[in-house]
Amino acid sequence: MTNHSLRQAxxxxxxxxxxxxxxxxxxxxxxxxxESRKTLKTLKSNAESALRHSRSLLGDAYAEVKSKTRETGLATRDYAQEHPWTTAGVAVGALGLLAAYLMCSRR
Structure with missing residues (x-):
């Protein structure tokens, strides 16, 4: 019996x-x-912060490019109005170069 009780114990x-x-x-x-949840929350927070920063930078860059493009367009329009014959000559020359390139590239 002691053997059985010893096994039981x-x-x-x-x-x-x-x-x-x-x-x-x-x-x-x-x-x-x-710990994983805390780490994921930290990573998510960092990613959202980086995204906000990137959007801010892109927004600033877009505004700058938009402004420069508008200024360039206005300057081009003003130049074309002040010098119509020069503008027409440049346009014809550009079309001639484009036509020559297209003809040469077919061969």
Whole structure:
């Protein structure tokens, strides 16, 4: 009988150890999940901050390009109105170069 009770006690001890191990693993998993959530929140926050900064920079660049394009268009219009024959000559020359390029590229 003592052998049987010794086995019983040994089995109960092993079961208690396994339960303790499972509880420890569950706690570790929860801690890792919490840490992962914190890390993901930090990464998300950093990504959103970088996106806002990029949008701000692109918005500024777009405004600058828009302004420069408008200024260039106005300057071109003014020059064309002040010098119509020169503008026409440049336009004809550009068309001639384009036509010559297209003819040469077919060969």
């Amino acid at each position: 040994s089995l109960q001890s092993m079961e208690a150890e396994i339960e303790s191990l499972l509880k420890t693993l569950e706690t570790l998993k929860d801690d890792a999940s919490d």
